[in-house]
Amino acid sequence: MNKGMDILALPHVFLNKLMRRVEIKDRLRLRQTCRTFEKIVAETNAGYFEIGGTAQRNGTISMSLGDAHFASIEYTEHGLDDFLHLRNRLFNGISFGKFQFNVNHSDLFLDFIRTFTDHFKFKIIHFVVEAAQELENALQVMADFSSTTFSMDLWFVPATEKLLSIPPLETIMIAECQTDTNAISTVLSMYYHYGKSPYGLFPCFYSRGLIKNTPIVVEVFFKLLTKHKTIYMGGKPAMISSSDLKEIMQIISSDTRERLVSMTMKCTDIQPDLRYFGVTEDAKNGDVCGEFEVLEVPQEPLYCTSMLLRYRKCWITIQGNVWGSSDTMVTVNIANCERLS
């Protein structure tokens, strides 16, 4: 056996594999060990990470790549150049399951994203968009990565024409906040750092009056439904009737793909629909009410309960106290697979 071997003499194919397995923080330390390893770190792919993203606040941008968080820098050409310099010293490529861009409205954002993401691979790019110009920038980034899957949180309601021009998304969330962006930052911070979906936080934000009903009319909603696989709505579409709601269920039920529509609303907005379907406060587990089967009725304590209904191939889950008073918020999930409901 050769007793004089050192790691730097190992085959390149092995070193490349090894460097795909070490974390970003280990890469930072490895580049301090010796000149050769500093070069290996810079010239190898960092591998795959489940999640990454950029966040912007008060003129600064910060970034998370796998296990490493890069502190905020000023959103200037000089600051971004520094960012790119360190990226170039840390890896020559990287892949993400999901990468979140909090989209900025400036032209610098587009230039930066195009440069920064050179040699990046994404399964899903998730955009967080708060204004019309940011949506324009997001659409341009989508055009750059045409073969990637996209999802988007829209924290405002764009003009109808613009809303309908958004290409098909894996998931679209549409909600409006009544207050400034601090509320949004809070939601996003929880979303990003704790990996929690903001959608589950809607009832809490509603109760604080932070999220308004989304003024999307039912005709527009049906067009969105034909395009996007999963839709989260901060409210019920305007002018939607009980038969419209049933039509949504029929569309989702007949789709072979996994589909979900989730709407957060006041419980008093869904109660008339349930009664129209034949489901009342007296319903019990196993009851058949018209075309609906009651799989689960609310249990005590009512604030953390849920109702589960079945309509054709649809599961309808109503999270929250569905038979509560007017200020009680519920989330209605309509899905064609049990996992999503």
Added chain:
Amino acid sequence: RIYPLMRVTLTTSDGASVTVSRQLTKHSGFIEKAITDMAVDDNAVPLSAVAVDVDDATLKLVIEWLTEHRDDALPYPEKTDEERRADDIPAWDQAFVQKWDTKEDQQQTLYAVITAADKLDIKGLLDMTCKTLANKINGKTVEEMREILQLECDFTEEELAEIRKENAWCEN
């Protein structure tokens, strides 16, 4: 089609000969290609010897690993998206690596097996040794990494200070 009873003689870089079953060598892309290149009838027994650029001691370890993994599925599954995971080394493999004598020898033996796995194109063994080394350095300090990988620091103080300054942006 592989004939489990068919045997292949391997000649090592230090002149030894080892005869093994095709059931083991089917996991080595290099040996399989060598046999294919001989253009002999698969039923021909014995085959001509295949020369491998691996020493006898290392080849014995490789054969020990191949024997344990003789029933592993082929082709070896490419797991590009899951490559980061390094905590799924089978218990037998962990014990296999751990039994290699003293600390220094263990590292040298590991490097020799890695090189052999690469030369013989045994993807499963290369993967396992890669995970083993990644686990050794993950979460370690710079000094510990130098010690584990037996590296000499060849930076000047100024260069090291510059790298630390760049890293501080991320490490805080």
